[in-house]
Amino acid sequence: MSNYLKQGWGLTVKHLPIAAFLFLYRLLWGFFLYRLVDSVVRPLVQRYPGADGAASGGDAIFWAESQFRLLKTDLAHPYLWLLGGLLLARLLLGPLLSAGLAYSVRHAAESGAEGGTRFLEGIRVCWKPFLLLAAAELALALAPAVWLVREGFHRFQHYSSLPQLAADALPWLGAWLLWIGLLHVLILGLQFGAASGLSVGASFQQALRRLLPLAGVSLVLLLLSGLLQAGVSAGAMAWAGLAALVIQQGYHFVRTLIDVWILSSQFSCWSDKPDSGGRQVS
Structure with missing residues (x-):
């Protein structure tokens, strides 16, 4: 496990410019969404009559x-x-x-210390299988939701309280989340196969073979990311003001770097194959 994390971090260091680009992409996307929502919500909030209008029925007129x-x-x-x-x-x-x-992580892992990044080349070469696999993952992940919603409406008539319904639905929601997680790991293995130039059959066999180790690495890294985010949020709450703003904005780059580390470590785990003696080799 630690070997995969170490290899993944080495690949992450090689992709610091790409991590910076992804950070800027997320920053600009978030800023655009914020400005868009602000331009729509702010005029509505300004027209709301407020507490003084409630006595004269202004709020009822507003909602009507x-x-x-x-x-x-x-x-x-x-x-x-x-x-x-x-x-x-x-x-x-x-x-x-x-x-x-x-694609760039795969190229850097196979080229060793002399390998550069191939980010744009990877988009040009692998965009089609990645889009198809992402569409398949979305469809398969949402498929159980149709049954869950229909079953929830049917069972809702037989419960006297929402807490009782929520307690009964919790195992089904947990199973759905587990299905989404396993599906994501399997699709991720297929995407690594597409980036490595493997056939669909070979990619599927490799994804199944490395499913459990890949799920373990993913879970460990996600837990580490969650703990780091909790620590950053606690620090921002403790140091309010400019320090909190610096911590929150700095964490966005760290989070992007962690995402690159997660994918690089996942690829290191996925590409690990047993040699003839039964040991694991990269």
């Missing part, structure tokens, strides 16, 4: 007018189309960036 304009006019249509376009762009850009990073 909002309901009428949302349901009877096309006021929300441009925003819904824009939201759908942004979601589609996010779904498309994610696999493209993953394709470039996975």
Whole structure:
């Protein structure tokens, strides 16, 4: 396990420029979304009558007018189309960036100390299988949700309280989350196979062979990332003001660096194959 983390960190150091690019991409994406939401929400909040309007029925008029304009006019249509376009762009850009990073990590791992990065080449070569695999993962992950929602509405009629319904639904939700996690690890193995130039059959066999070790590495790194995020949040709460702002903004780059480390370590684990003596070799 520690060997995979060490190899992954070595690959991460080689991809510091790509990590900086991904950090800027996330920063600009977040800033754009913030400005968009602010431009839509701020005028609505300014029109709300507030506490003084509640006594005269101003808040009821506000909500009645909002309901009428949302349901009877096309006021929300441009925003819904824009939201759908942004979601589609996010779904498309994610696999493209993953394709470039996975291909570059594979190239750097095979080339050793002399290997550079091949991020743009990876996007050009592997964009199609990564998009198809991402679409398959999304469809398979959401497939149980149809049954869960239908079953939840059916069972809702037989429960007298929401806590009782939530307690009964918790095991099903846990199984769904477990399915999503295992599916993600399996699709990740297939994506590594696509970045390595393997056939679909060979990629699937390798993904199944390394499923449990890959899941273990992923779980350990995600736990480490969660602990680090909890520590950063606690530090930001303890040092309010400018220090909290610096900590939060600095953590975004650290989080991007951790994501690159996670993928690099996952590839090191996935590409590890047993030699003839039964030992593991990279």
